[in-house]
Amino acid sequence: MSQYVETSTKSFIAGATIAANTLVKLTAVGKVETAELDDAPIGVALEPAAANGHVAVKLLNCDGTVKMIAAGAISANAKVYCKNDGKCDDTTSSSEIAVGYALEAAGADGDIIEVLPFISQS
Known part of the structure; x- marks a missing residue:
């Protein structure tokens, strides 16, 4: 049965353990990792999830900003x-x-920053 969402988030089943604020990709079986x-990536996990658990994903093609984990400064x-x-970096x-533009600076690996996301064509 086909479905669609008109919001910036969509619920998926986690294919493995996922941390909050990490970029996620869609697997061949329709789960996210x-x-x-x-x-x-298709979006950012808004909450942590265990394997085969539900996870809310902020889709990259939607309005608004999202928090992401930095891989470095x-x-x-x-x-x-x-x-x-599932981290982001400017190198x-x-x-x-x-995946987007950093709207604030990160000082080190693990910092959580606000990002204006977009879908890359590359």
């Missing part, structure tokens, strides 16, 4: 990219996927 380097207003463990090689 923590996004890694070079993955194309990030400058305010910098474009941020998907990194390992990139040629293959990482851009």
